[in-house]
Amino acid sequence: MTEIAFQKALQKPKLAPTFYFIGVTTGKSSIMKVFPLWMKELGRPDIVIEGINCKIHDDPQVYCRIVAFIKADPNSLGGLVTTHKIDLYAASHNLFDYFDRYTQITGEISCISKNEGRLEGHAKDPITAGLSMDAIVSKGYFGRTGAEVLIMGAGGSSVATMLHLMDKPDPSDRPRRVVIVNRSLPNLEHMREMVVAHGTDIEVSYVHNQDPVKNDEIMSRLPDYSIVINATGMGKDTPGSPFTHAGLFPRHGIAWEFNYRGELDFMHQALAQGESRQVKVEDGWVYFLHGWTQVIAQVLHIDLTPELFERLDVLASTVRR
Numbered sequence: 001m002t003e004i005a006f007q008k009a010l011q012k013p014k015l016a017p018t019f020y021f022i023g024v025t026t027g028k029s030s031i032m033k034v035f036p037l038w039m040k041e042l043g044r045p046d047i048v049i050e051g052i053n054c055k056i057h058d059d060p061q062v063y064c065r066i067v068a069f070i071k072a073d074p075n076s077l078g079g080l081v082t083t084h085k086i087d088l089y090a091a092s093h094n095l096f097d098y099f100d101r102y103t104q105i106t107g108e109i110s111c112i113s114k115n116e117g118r119l120e121g122h123a124k125d126p127i128t129a130g131l132s133m134d135a136i137v138s139k140g141y142f143g144r145t146g147a148e149v150l151i152m153g154a155g156g157s158s159v160a161t162m163l164h165l166m167d168k169p170d171p172s173d174r175p176r177r178v179v180i181v182n183r184s185l186p187n188l189e190h191m192r193e194m195v196v197a198h199g200t201d202i203e204v205s206y207v208h209n210q211d212p213v214k215n216d217e218i219m220s221r222l223p224d225y226s227i228v229i230n231a232t233g234m235g236k237d238t239p240g241s242p243f244t245h246a247g248l249f250p251r252h253g254i255a256w257e258f259n260y261r262g263e264l265d266f267m268h269q270a271l272a273q274g275e276s277r278q279v280k281v282e283d284g285w286v287y288f289l290h291g292w293t294q295v296i297a298q299v300l301h302i303d304l305t306p307e308l309f310e311r312l313d314v315l316a317s318t319v320r321r
Contacts (some may be wrong), residue, residue, distance in 0.1 A: 001203060013073045016049045018078030019062065020086070020112070020155060022066060024237045026051025028261060031292055033319040038312055042302065047077065053104040054084055054239065061090035067092040070112055073120045078113040078299040080292065085110050085156030086190060089121065096121045101251075106163060106194060108156045111295040123292040125160030126167075132287040133164060136256065137227070143172025145225035149252070152266075153231035154182035154191045154206075157258055157287075161229065162191065164198040177203040179218060181242070183210035183232075212240075216247035219222075226250040229258065236262035241269055249279045258282040285320070289313055 017128055020075040054062055063084065070076040081088055085108035093099075096109075102123035103109055111122040141147065149165065151158050160181065168174045175238060182188040192241050207218065219228060229248060235238050236259040243266065246294055249255055255270030260283045270281045297304035 014074065014075035015196060016065075017044075018073075018076050019047055019049045019296070020070065020076065021051045021082075022054065022079060023051065023082045024053055024056060024233075026053055030261065030288070030316070030320055032184045034292075034316045036317070037315045038296065039307065041311060041315060042300065044300065047083070047300075056083060057087055058084065060087070062097065063088045063091040063251055066111065067095045067119075071095060078111070081110050081112065082291075082297040083233065085123070085157070086159075086187065087169060089154070091156075093121070094120065102126045102160075102163070105198060106156070106159045107190060108159060109289070110156060111298050113299045115301070117314055122162070122295075122298055123156075123290065126163045128287060128291040128294055129157065130159040130164040131290045132165075133161065135286050136254065136282050136308075139173040140170070143173045143212070146223055147175060147225040148177045148179070148180070148222055150179045150226065151227045151231055152181050152215070152229060152318060154180055154187040155233070158229075159191055159194055159232040160183075161231070162195060162204075163198065166195070166198055166202060171201075174200075174202055175199065176201075177205070177307055179205045179207060179222075181207040181209055181215060181218060181220035182291045183208075202267075212242055212244045212261075215242050216244055219243065219247055219249065222250045222253070224251045227254045227256060229256045230266040231258045233259070234266065236264070237266075239263065243269060245269060245272075249273050249277055252278045256282045258284045258287055262290050264268065291318060 024030060039045050039047045052066060086284055088108055095224050097118035098120040100122045100212045103121050104124045109121040110124045113120045165174055182193055185208055188208055232242050234242055249270055257264060258265040267281060267283055270279050273279045274281060293304055293309055
């Protein structure tokens with residue numbers, strides 16, 4: 001949406017039950033095709049989805065206006081927040097009546113919902129990251145391999161991934177060391193504060209850097225079997241990759257691209273080394289499915305059983321792009 005369209009979208013109460021997608025390039029997401037299929041499957045074809053595009057690190061008043069409108073409008077059911085999770089919480093937390101435990105720990109909101117007149121904020125990413133990582137990494141992986149984790153980016157999905165790793169009760173499911181690299185300091189400090197407050201036996205290194213050549217050097221020091229995660233949004237919301245084409249992924253490692261659409265430069269760099277360095281490459285499709293189904297279940301107050309998730313997965317795959 002343009003800013004004019006954004007203003008128009010929030011001028012009048014909605015005539016149909018509306019679910020919002022607050023992001024950057026919402027119209028390009030597969031959810032715009034998937035959502036109507038899911039609503040039909042759930043017996044709620046009357047619910048429509050509307051995307052609201054905000055600039056990255058937008059004016060706090062923009063986030064407040066969005067949340068205030070959703071809270072006041074009876075046909076606005078809630079929605080999913082991506083990219084703006086931390087900024088939206090910082091700007092509008094006083095408009096909410098309830099936060100779940102993960103929102104209180106992470107200081108982010110990925111799900112806006114209503115419950116008996118209360119506006120509720122949830123951070124679903126720790127659940128989403130956990131379900132997605134557990135589908136990629138087998139039990140005891142870190143204890144078995146000695147792998148470390150390099151997370152590029154310190155936004156909401158990175159915070160969620162770190163929280164998931166810290167909360168693993170079995171030491172063999174926790175890496176010895178995690179390195180977090182981010183281009184700006186505020187989110188990196190937010191991550192550090194969360195980790196310190198939560199407590200962990202994982203050694204965590206925080207690197208403030210935006211030079212891809214230095215990122216190559218950081219990645220080169222990882223042991224074999226390590227996991228490299230692109231949670232920067234580069235390759236989707238912004239062009240490029242956090243690494244150069246000369247960067248070498250860890251042998252027998254895992255390259256996990258959190259995006260599933262866009263140019264996906266990071267993913268293609270990893271695929272190019274798939275055979276020579278035995279790199280396993282994962283995109284963000286599973287993360288997309290878990291992220292959206294978790295939020296929809298919260299907003300619509302439905303029980304997301306494994307059987308229902310499987311049905312929604314099959315439907316989504318028919319229009320994946």
